[in-house]
Amino acid sequence: MSTGVIVVVMGVSGSGKTTIGECLAAACGVEFGDADRLHPPANVAKMVAGHPLTDADRWPWLHTVLAWMNDHADGVPVTDLGKELDVVAVVGCSALKRIYRDVLREAECPVRFAYLRGTRAVLTERLRHRQGHFFPEQLLYAQLADLEEPGPGEDAVVASIGPPPDEVLRQVINGLRGGATA
Numbered sequence: 001m002s003t004g005v006i007v008v009v010m011g012v013s014g015s016g017k018t019t020i021g022e023c024l025a026a027a028c029g030v031e032f033g034d035a036d037r038l039h040p041p042a043n044v045a046k047m048v049a050g051h052p053l054t055d056a057d058r059w060p061w062l063h064t065v066l067a068w069m070n071d072h073a074d075g076v077p078v079t080d081l082g083k084e085l086d087v088v089a090v091v092g093c094s095a096l097k098r099i100y101r102d103v104l105r106e107a108e109c110p111v112r113f114a115y116l117r118g119t120r121a122v123l124t125e126r127l128r129h130r131q132g133h134f135f136p137e138q139l140l141y142a143q144l145a146d147l148e149e150p151g152p153g154e155d156a157v158v159a160s161i162g163p164p165p166d167e168v169l170r171q172v173i174n175g176l177r178g179g180a181t182a
Ligand SMILES: Nc1ncnc2c1ncn2[C@@H]1O[C@H](COP(=O)(O)OP(=O)(O)OP(=O)(O)O)[C@@H](O)[C@H]1O
Pocket: 011, 012, 013, 014, 015, 016, 017, 018, 019, 020, 036, 092, 094, 126, 127, 129, 130, 131, 135, 161, 162, 163, 164, 165, 166, 168
């Protein structure tokens, strides 16, 4: 069994999970898994119609994400940074509630969460400017209502999304190394 870590980049829609997660995976030389692409079609249809997902909608999806994580738990980091941090894969997943994160913590390797924290104003602005994506902006408010920020016992890295992606990535990497973040 691998002892390497899977990093789950989490946060509400528009916080930068895909952007920062892909950068982190590339910097570590490991695969990136986008949980958005693992939703069953019924969930996507619901969100496109403007309806927020419920717990019942999210359980099967979270288990699909967990299966992806288990398939990648034996990944091997290629770059020096990946080896230093022992990151074997990176996932972008909203993981809004602690009970959702607890499902992902059942993975066959250690899991660290990197929470991308942003103000409502910045998040709204980012979603407004994003092209070709299915997520309606009004669902952001439902996601913010569902969001439970990681608590003290969760050992999560927290990064502020205000600065450009390179700086957000630096905060995440610094946090994974055990240093100060946002
Ligand atoms: N630090 C940043 N500075 C400026 N723009 C950013 C930053 N991070 C992400 N963006 C932009 O904000 C938008 C949302 O980012 P992204 O799609 O990565 O978010 P997400 O959390 O994956 O969203 P979703 O959950 O809806 O897929 C994109 O247009 C992206 O290019």
